[in-house]
Amino acid sequence: MSLAAETRDAVRERPYLLSALRAGVVNYTAAAESLDVEGDTDSVATALRRFADDLPDLTTEDRDATVRMRSGVGLAGEDVEASPDDDRVVTVGGVEMVAAEGPMTALIATGDVDARALSAAVDRLAAEDVLVDAAGVADGELVVVVPRRQGATALRLVEESLHEVVR
Incomplete structure (x- = not known):
């Protein structure tokens, strides 16, 4: 599994983080450090940013x-x-x-x-x-x-x- 796919799966296991990504209120480095994803923090943070760019904005x-x-x-x-x-x-x-x-x-x-x-x-x-x-x-x-x-x-x-x- 790629780092990007592993990162997306880790985020989906945390609905609060998925909502925060959709809302655009995430510190990507801190979020990357909190995930149990193998890879350096900068790479996971980059995967998070790319994933967030693909998500629809949070609307109510x-x-x-x-x-x-x-x-x-x-x-x-x-x-x-x-x-x-x-x-x-x-x-x-x-x-x-x-x-x-x-x-x-x-x-x-x-x-x-x-x-x-x-x-x-x-x-x-x-x-x-x-x-x-x-x-x-x-x-x-x-x-x-x-x-x-x-x-x-x-x-x-x-x-x-x-x-x-x-x-």
Whole structure:
């Protein structure tokens, strides 16, 4: 494998570095030193520069979605005793979060949402140290479950994140 191909593969293993290259905010020498690529630093840095030149610029888009907050969400069988009448907020791998007097809050975005929008929301929440207990997206609905006390902050952050979804 060539040095250039090895460098591209190493970058693809680090999505944050790929985004930084697309955004044009990389110190190529420092990035080259951080990669586990055999070759001298200058050669790897040159491969990074060439790879960055071939990448599309990082762009974002505003998503048309409405975000609402749903309090009282809990883990079925652990936080709350769920009944068939309870509203299932999100189910992942057979684990259900239901709206039934639980200790968490769900942020539910409906509209132009997909996996990229979910990624933007979760990354934004992580940047602000908001714990995400569960998250999912399907069929025009995005759900993020957070501790109740962080609900209002999370609502604002999810709304903001939907204005800057990376394409």
